[in-house]
Amino acid sequence: MTVKDWLYLAITVASYAIAIIAGVYTHNKQKINRATKSGQIMDTLGKLATYAVHEAEHTGMENEDKRKYASEVINQGLKWFGIADVTPALIDGAIEKAVNAMHLANDDSEPADEIKQDVPANDVVQPPVIEEKPAETGDTNGK
Structure with a gap:
């Protein structure tokens, strides 16, 4: 093998190694983010925002007062959790995300027109009918 072949081989092996490392990282990214201190803070902030937005929804205030x-x-x-130095922008972003999630969860929009059209009864898929076999007479021990 020439030096050029060894160089190509090294580049190929390095590419595969980087791809494997990137795949493992993306697979475990959620676990890694929650394991770090900043990931824990962001997770706590998101949960608090969800609770606060749902609570504010039931107060009967105007939108700005709810915020x-x-x-x-x-x-x-x-x-209360002992978390300091969270910027107002992060809090506002968490509130906005929680509000959007709440609105998506509570969305009661009508299905699309092509879905809500009446379907003829003969076009509706029915579950298969399973016919029961009559019980055999005799002893179950084979006598």
């Missing part, structure tokens, strides 16, 4: 209320609840929760 302020949710922000105060999140700040209190972060202080």
Whole structure:
């Protein structure tokens, strides 16, 4: 083998190694993020935002007042957990994400027109009918 072949072989092996490492990282990224301190903080912030937004929804306030209320609840929760130095922008982003998730979960929109059309009864798939065999007479021990 020439030097050129060894170089190509090394590049190929390195490419495969990088691909394997990237695959393992992306597969375990969620676990890695939650294991780090910043990942734990972001996870806690997201949970607090979800709770605060759902609580603010039931207060009957205007939208801006709900946002302020949710922000105060999140700040209190972060202080209770001992988490400091969370910027207002992160809190606002978590609130916005929680609001969007809540609206998507509560979306009661009608299905598309082609789905809600009446289907003729003969076109509806029915479960198969399983016919029961009559019980055999005699002893079950083979006598």
